[in-house]
Amino acid sequence: MEILPIVSIMRLSLLTFIALSILRIGKFLSTSKYSKGVRGLGGPKQIISELTIRGIPFIHSRFFRVMPAAYTLLVMYHATFFAILFFYPAHVSFICRALGLSYTSPLQLSPVFWDILTIANMVCIIAITLRGIIGKIRKTVVGYFKTPFDILNYAILILIPLTGYIAAHNASEIFLNIHIVLSCIYIAFLPYTPVFHAILGFIARGIKGWRLGW
Amino acid sequence: MVKYPLIPSYVLADAETCARCCLCTLVCPIYEHTKDPSKTPPYYSKMLVKIANTRYAYIPRGKLSNILKEAINVYYCTLCGACITMCPFGILTPDIVLTVRENVYRIFRDAVPKPIIEVVKSLKEYGNPYKRKISLKSLKEKLCHGSASKKKSTLLYPGCTLSLFSWKTVENAAKLLLKAGISIEIPAEVKCCGFPALVSGDHKLFVDTVKENVNEWSKYDEVVFLCSECYKTFLEHYGEGESKVNASYIVDYLLKLIDEGVLKPSTKYVGEKVVIHDPCNYGRWLGRSNILEELLRKLQIPYVKPKLHGKYTYCCGFGGLLAFIDSKLALAISHRRLESLVKESTTIVSICPACVLSAGRSLKIGRIKAKALNIIDLAYEILK
Numbered sequence: 001m002e003i004l005p006i007v008s009i010m011r012l013s014l015l016t017f018i019a020l021s022i023l024r025i026g027k028f029l030s031t032s033k034y035s036k037g038v039r040g041l042g043g044p045k046q047i048i049s050e051l052t053i054r055g056i057p058f059i060h061s062r063f064f065r066v067m068p069a070a071y072t073l074l075v076m077y078h079a080t081f082f083a084i085l086f087f088y089p090a091h092v093s094f095i096c097r098a099l100g101l102s103y104t105s106p107l108q109l110s111p112v113f114w115d116i117l118t119i120a121n122m123v124c125i126i127a128i129t130l131r132g133i134i135g136k137i138r139k140t141v142v143g144y145f146k147t148p149f150d151i152l153n154y155a156i157l158i159l160i161p162l163t164g165y166i167a168a169h170n171a172s173e174i175f176l177n178i179h180i181v182l183s184c185i186y187i188a189f190l191p192y193t194p195v196f197h198a199i200l201g202f203i204a205r206g207i208k209g210w211r212l213g214w
Numbered sequence: 215m216v217k218y219p220l221i222p223s224y225v226l227a228d229a230e231t232c233a234r235c236c237l238c239t240l241v242c243p244i245y246e247h248t249k250d251p252s253k254t255p256p257y258y259s260k261m262l263v264k265i266a267n268t269r270y271a272y273i274p275r276g277k278l279s280n281i282l283k284e285a286i287n288v289y290y291c292t293l294c295g296a297c298i299t300m301c302p303f304g305i306l307t308p309d310i311v312l313t314v315r316e317n318v319y320r321i322f323r324d325a326v327p328k329p330i331i332e333v334v335k336s337l338k339e340y341g342n343p344y345k346r347k348i349s350l351k352s353l354k355e356k357l358c359h360g361s362a363s364k365k366k367s368t369l370l371y372p373g374c375t376l377s378l379f380s381w382k383t384v385e386n387a388a389k390l391l392l393k394a395g396i397s398i399e400i401p402a403e404v405k406c407c408g409f410p411a412l413v414s415g416d417h418k419l420f421v422d423t424v425k426e427n428v429n430e431w432s433k434y435d436e437v438v439f440l441c442s443e444c445y446k447t448f449l450e451h452y453g454e455g456e457s458k459v460n461a462s463y464i465v466d467y468l469l470k471l472i473d474e475g476v477l478k479p480s481t482k483y484v485g486e487k488v489v490i491h492d493p494c495n496y497g498r499w500l501g502r503s504n505i506l507e508e509l510l511r512k513l514q515i516p517y518v519k520p521k522l523h524g525k526y527t528y529c530c531g532f533g534g535l536l537a538f539i540d541s542k543l544a545l546a547i548s549h550r551r552l553e554s555l556v557k558e559s560t561t562i563v564s565i566c567p568a569c570v571l572s573a574g575r576s577l578k579i580g581r582i583k584a585k586a587l588n589i590i591d592l593a594y595e596i597l598k
Contacts, residue, residue: 028223028230062300062526066240074235135236140251141260142234197233201303204227208306 077124238297285325292533319415342374373441386594487516493566
């Protein structure tokens with residue numbers, strides 16, 4: 001028996017996510033219509049050209065040559081994050097339950113594999129945060145831990161995989177519920193967190209294409 | 215009257231997309247020299263978001279004064295666009311910088327640095343940013359004599375930098391076109407293309423300049439630009455005006471004339487191989503660094519490419535009015551570029567008058583035994 005109505009919480013958080021996303025993206029549409037006229041950038045053509053030039057979007061050998069350690073951490077974090085979020089069988093079945101779909105993960109792999117991915121994800125996010133705290137540029141530009149929101153953001157980003165890892169190895173449902181509740185909170189307010197850049201990146205290119213020509 | 219920030223949607227979307235990963239700072243020439251985090255692309259994105267929020271939220275007085283204090287930083291960008299090549303999202307930081315400058319000029323005029331105000335004043339008074347009248351009357355009389363009454367088909371537009379600092383290059387270009395049998399016209403008084411007004415943030419002045427230029431240029435069958443920055447401004451910022459004018463760039467024009475057999479090399483190039491410097495406007499923005507190489511090949515001039523060329527070229531330090539704000543910093547950036555170019559050859563060739571000017575100054579001050587040439591001068595020596 002479930003302690004919390006987790007499916008309802010997840011549905012509520014997804015609805016909040018959609019509403020807040022519309023609010024945040026809608027802001028761009030209410031700004032000026034004129035363009036500075038830079039042509040040939042943005043839109044599907046840009047995305048396709050990125051695919052052909054870079055092979056995998058956002059991966060460029062130049063990044064690696066310039067800062068190998070930090071770049072490896074960033075790529076590892078993103079790769080593990082998306083792999084766990086969208087392919088971990090328990091996540092897939094839960095997301096499908098929340099959306100009312102019946103689907104199973106194509107990656108029915110050993111639990112050890114998922115453990116390694118989760119640990120790598122946690123190590124990467126901790127290292128990225130430390131880089132932000134220690135690094136002069138990022139400290140000034142990003143202003144790490146200047147407001148309570150920053151602390152909350154990174155605490156949740158670290159706690160989500162941590163509680164998930166413990167929940168997978170613990171019979172008690174407390175950690176599982178904490179994991180789900182924290183994830184739901186983060187998903188709901190995602191449009192106003194730094195993680196939203198993942199979605200904004202594509203939207204920004206779409207708007208560029210719309211305004212400057214495809 | 216309350217002035218709200220005027221921000222194009224795609225620019226704000228770009229600014230908000232910035233994940234502050236700071237990869238761009240690794241290639242930013244300004245950060246490389248100043249090591250100041252407040253003079254970096256992510257910081258400019260942050261500033262634009264702050265300015266945008268003045269429309270949507272109440273900004274306390276203290277925070278507003280912070281925006282004013284930070285405004286000076288945005289004038290340190292050379293708009294070279296090196297950051298775009300490193301950004302995982304392809305964020306157009308130069309557009310963000312132009313938008314911040316425009317809004318600072320419109321809303322927080324007190325925060326605009328004095329040199330920028332003087333540039334705008336000079337643009338209004340003399341039609342160029344150099345605080346003096348630029349006249350090519352004598353050159354016009356010398357080269358366009360006897361054909362004053364005829365309908366002129368081609369206007370040679372040299373731009374203010376070339377006309378003021380290297381009018382000999384204008385003469386060489388004009389002579390080449392005359393040799394090719396083209397009826398040309400040179401403006402007696404050179405007016406700005408509008409780029410300094412755009413970069414200063416005075417959008418109204420820019421729009422007025424565009425209207426004036428389009429009215430003048432549309433009288434001719436075609437306009438040949440001698441300055442790559444002016445040509446880039448025309449292509450990227452003139453909007454509807456672009457369709458009213460038949461424009462081309464001198465290097466493309468020369469290539470066409472060589473291909474058609476109208477111009478032929480008369481002498482052989484004698485000298486060491488040259489090193490090419492791709493300007494950001496042609497190499498990166500328009501993605502056409504190949505035309506310089508093509509012309510050099512056709513003129514049978516041996517050349518080498520430096521490590522950073524084409525899309526990944528390094529700034530000459532002259533862009534974005536940086537030379538007006540901090541000439542020492544502009545010179546330091548130029549010097550850094552020259553160090554890498556001189557390693558390859560002591561003859562530097564570029565298609566951008568501003569790059570040639572910046573390199574020439576830097577070579578003189580640094581007492582480096584090398585020379586910076588405009589490709590037009592080199593082409594003239596071989597095709598004359």
